Amino acid sequence: MIKKHSIYKTDNWNMMTVEVHGRQLVLREISDQWGEETHNFMSRPEMMHWAENRFAKDKFEGTDEEWQSIMDAFKGV
Numbered sequence: 162m163i164k165k166h167s168i169y170k171t172d173n174w175n176m177m178t179v180e181v182h183g184r185q186l187v188l189r190e191i192s193d194q195w196g197e198e199t200h201n202f203m204s205r206p207e208m209m210h211w212a213e214n215r216f217a218k219d220k221f222e223g224t225d226e227e228w229q230s231i232m233d234a235f236k237g238v
Contacts (some may be wrong), residue, residue: 169235179208181237186238209235 162178170176174193179186188193188211202208213233221228 166234166238179235181238205238208238213224 163182166179168177168179168188170199174191177188177190179188184203186208187206188200188202188208190198190200200211202211212232216228216231218228
């Protein structure tokens with residue numbers, strides 16, 4: 162059974178989801194600028210490392226609450 166987690170969704174074109182396929186994690190990032198990107202991770206620590214680099218707090222364009230909710234969503238996967 163595949164579990165799907167929503168990290169964030171602002172509209173139909175800007176969203177990020179993570180699907181859990183057993184041990185493998187498939188992250189899909191859809192944006193109106195870049196289209197769809199898919200990342201495959203073999204472990205949660207590997208995904209969290211990517212998330213911490215992708216959403217670096219000092220470069221994040223948004224509020225601290227938005228950043229924290231995204232990181233909490235990753236930790237909840």
